[in-house]
Amino acid sequence: MSEPADAPAPPSSPFADLAAFAALPRLAGLALSADGRRLAVAVQTLDAERKKWQSALWEVDPGGRRPARRLTRSAPGESTPTWAPDGSLLFTSARPDPEAGSGSGTGAGEDPERALWSLPAEGGEARLVLTHPGGIGAVGVAADTGEVVVTASAMPGATDAEADAERRERRKQAGVTAILHEAYPVRHWDADLGPATPHVFWAGALPADPAAGVERPAVELRDLTPGAVPPSGAGDDLHLSPDGRLLVRVETVPDGPAGRRDRLLLLETATGVSRALVDDPLADLSAPRFSPDGSAVVCVRESMSTHDDPPDYTLLHVDVATGAARELTPGFDRWPSAPQFAADGTTVYFLADDDGRHALFRVPAEGGEPVRMTTDGAYSDLQVARDGSALYALRSAYDEPPAPVRLDPQATGQHPEPLPNPGTLGRLPGSLHEVEATAADGTPVRSWLVLPEGASAEDPAPLLLWIHGGPLMSWNSWSWRWCPWVMAARGYAVLLPDPALSQGYGQDFVRRGWGAWGEAPYTDLMAAVDAVEQRPDVDETRTAAMGGSFGGYMANWVATQTDRFRAIVTHASLWDVDSFVGTTDAAYYWEREWGDPLREPKRYERNSPHRYADAIRTPMLVIHGDRDYRVPIGEALRLWYDLQKRGVPSRFLYFPDENHWVLTPGNAQVWYETVLNFLSEHVHGQQWQRPELL
Numbered sequence: 172m173s174e175p176a177d178a179p180a181p182p183s184s185p186f187a188d189l190a191a192f193a194a195l196p197r198l199a200g201l202a203l204s205a206d207g208r209r210l211a212v213a214v215q216t217l218d219a220e221r222k223k224w225q226s227a228l229w230e231v232d233p234g235g236r237r238p239a240r241r242l243t244r245s246a247p248g249e250s251t252p253t254w255a256p257d258g259s260l261l262f263t264s265a266r267p268d269p270e271a272g273s274g275s276g277t278g279a280g281e282d283p284e285r286a287l288w289s290l291p292a293e294g295g296e297a298r299l300v301l302t303h304p305g306g307i308g309a310v311g312v313a314a315d316t317g318e319v320v321v322t323a324s325a326m327p328g329a330t331d332a333e334a335d336a337e338r339r340e341r342r343k344q345a346g347v348t349a350i351l352h353e354a355y356p357v358r359h360w361d362a363d364l365g366p367a368t369p370h371v372f373w374a375g376a377l378p379a380d381p382a383a384g385v386e387r388p389a390v391e392l393r394d395l396t397p398g399a400v401p402p403s404g405a406g407d408d409l410h411l412s413p414d415g416r417l418l419v420r421v422e423t424v425p426d427g428p429a430g431r432r433d434r435l436l437l438l439e440t441a442t443g444v445s446r447a448l449v450d451d452p453l454a455d456l457s458a459p460r461f462s463p464d465g466s467a468v469v470c471v472r473e474s475m476s477t478h479d480d481p482p483d484y485t486l487l488h489v490d491v492a493t494g495a496a497r498e499l500t501p502g503f504d505r506w507p508s509a510p511q512f513a514a515d516g517t518t519v520y521f522l523a524d525d526d527g528r529h530a531l532f533r534v535p536a537e538g539g540e541p542v543r544m545t546t547d548g549a550y551s552d553l554q555v556a557r558d559g560s561a562l563y564a565l566r567s568a569y570d571e572p573p574a575p576v577r578l579d580p581q582a583t584g585q586h587p588e589p590l591p592n593p594g595t596l597g598r599l600p601g602s603l604h605e606v607e608a609t610a611a612d613g614t615p616v617r618s619w620l621v622l623p624e625g626a627s628a629e630d631p632a633p634l635l636l637w638i639h640g641g642p643l644m645s646w647n648s649w650s651w652r653w654c655p656w657v658m659a660a661r662g663y664a665v666l667l668p669d670p671a672l673s674q675g676y677g678q679d680f681v682r683r684g685w686g687a688w689g690e691a692p693y694t695d696l697m698a699a700v701d702a703v704e705q706r707p708d709v710d711e712t713r714t715a716a717m718g719g720s721f722g723g724y725m726a727n728w729v730a731t732q733t734d735r736f737r738a739i740v741t742h743a744s745l746w747d748v749d750s751f752v753g754t755t756d757a758a759y760y761w762e763r764e765w766g767d768p769l770r771e772p773k774r775y776e777r778n779s780p781h782r783y784a785d786a787i788r789t790p791m792l793v794i795h796g797d798r799d800y801r802v803p804i805g806e807a808l809r810l811w812y813d814l815q816k817r818g819v820p821s822r823f824l825y826f827p828d829e830n831h832w833v834l835t836p837g838n839a840q841v842w843y844e845t846v847l848n849f850l851s852e853h854v855h856g857q858q859w860q861r862p863e864l865l
């Protein structure tokens with residue numbers, strides 16, 4: 172948690188200048204080399220034209236001594252860093268092959284698809300390793316042998332890359348982009364599913380660099396999933412055993428006429444023969460990881476939610492030979508994720524939301540009590556040193572963007588050591604506090620509160636309630652997309668509450684809001700606002716509310732229930748829950764909770780904001796991207812029409828080519844600019860300023 176330092180705030184905080192904010196480096200995707208001596212991290216920065224974020228790979232010293240250094244550079248950028256046991260660094264990139272024409276498959280004059288590249292251990296130029304007409308997705312490397320699997324989308328009926336490329340070309344030449352679906356679902360986030368389907372391909376041992384003048388041998392891809400069928404295909408969630416003999420992967424299978432669920436498959440890489448490892452009709456399985464000796468797999472089991480019960484998560488320890496599975500975290504009242512074995516296989520590390528943090532835990536592989544190892548912050552990309560000496564991860568917090576850290580594999584209560592990296596920020600324009608309110612039923616509701624510099628009883632700050640999405644999530648990590656510091660730099664206090672349905676407070680806290688989104692989640696939010704409005708440094712007469720996705724649902728709901736806010740911003744929001752559930756990319760996910768609207772209309776009638784549109788008095792800013800398949804654009808179109816029809820002062824910021832998020836720097840800047848101008852108009856009573864570029 173940050174407290175204001177004695178030194179005055181730098182006058183030119185990047186959070187006060189949207190262009191400078193967009194230019195801050197953003198870190199993601201950490202990878203530790205097999206010898207534990209090198210870390211690679213992907214760093215996004217603006218491209219030369221400031222039109223897109225470009226990802227490059229940087230090396231970070233695990234010892235914390237040497238400064239980070241940039242390893243790769245190209246206009247399309249590089250991502251998915253993965254070390255091979257020989258010390259070479261594999262990554263994916265859509266950069267052109269300097270040797271195009273030598274049989275690499277990326278022809279001159281065409282935009283190449285994302286391919287697999289290798290940067291030699293000793294440095295020098297990266298070389299192109301393999302391509303596929305559908306582009307390379309995930310990359311898996313066997314820890315001991317260095318053998319490689321990749322995922323790539325293949326056209327139906329194509330038996331090799333040549334046939335695949337030919338089928339794509341025929342569609343292109345004929346001007347056909349249509350997709351014929353015969354099964355649900357048809358879209359995912361912002362991607363159309365089909366006609367190509369993801370497959371897993373075996374690349375095996377990658378050939379060593381040839382001698383000068385000798386042509387590089389082509390890598391043959393063998394399809395390990397020839398039966399992958401639309402719409403789901405073979406996903407990216409997979410892991411190779413250390414000896415490369417086995418692959419464990421998540422397979423999505425039909426669950427009823429229009430439902431899907433995920434099971435674990437075990438596959439022999441030499442033969443492609445596979446068997447179900449965990450196939451549970453009442454649960455989704457994910458995140459499988461082999462033990463260091465390959466005899467066991469640890470994975471996440473998510474029980475399928477029902478009309479009455481939210482999902483619950485646990486870790487399974489599965490014996491590879493017999494398929495016998497046992498729960499590793501029974502009775503643990505948090506939702507474990509991203510499990511991994513310790514170097515000696517005796518312990519499993521995992522992450523879980525806990526009390527406004529995304530903490531690192533460990534549990535004995537034999538089973539036992541999970542132990543929380545970290546105090547503050549949110550961890551991801553955990554890397555286990557093979558000699559057991561250290562753990563590495565990206566750590567962020569509400570007041571710190573993701574950065575690499577070193578952790579002790581044993582200690583609890585850790586404040587890990589930060590490693591030199593290119594993403595370190597200067598001072599933030601305010602301070603972060605943790606606050607607690609009490610709901611009407613006595614349940615504690617905790618929130619983060621960002622206070623701008625100078626907020627005091629003499630000069631109280633206007634308040635912005637920011638509601639998180641999910642809804643089964645928690646405010647616990649840095650967000651570039653929902654950055655409260657941009658608001659703090661303009662003098663707003665920002666309240667980030669975790670109401671009923673949030674993760675990290677136990678199953679009963681989720682259950683309080685299940686199927687009743689307009690009840691406890693809403694009243695918890697109001698309790699949190701009531702409590703901070705008592706503070707002398709917060710101005711209870713100048714308040715606004717905003718949220719995205721489920722948070723947008725809630726912003727809409729708030730608009731229908733109270734006039735206490737001066738303005739409401741609703742991004743990618745659900746308005747008519749019935750139409751949302753039927754048109755989102757995974758309708759079956761939501762119908763488990765909400766029910767079929769024709770047979771069980773009650774929840775829809777009680778909790779859908781559109782039914783209470785007549786009650787809205789608060790000015791609203793509606794924001795939506797047309798390529799949002801999670802919350803389809805129809806929600807915003809109808810909300811906007813309903814507001815206009817009723818004469819509610821409102822504006823609609825429409826992004827024709829953005830998705831659920833806003834992913835380009837220019838659009839992200841006008842997103843913040845429009846939101847800030849809308850707040851200035853209604854919270855501060857200033858003249859509306861139309862952003863110059865809109």
Ligand SMILES: CSCC[C@H](NC(C)=O)C(=O)N[C@@H](C)C(=O)N[C@@H](CO)C(=O)O
Binds near residue numbers: 644720722757801831
């Ligand atoms: C862990 S909560 C479930 C997320 C949910 N998943 C599906 C399959 O729909 C989801 O995407 N919910 C959105 C409506 C939402 O609120 N998304 C949040 C979080 O991803 C957002 O901030 O966009």
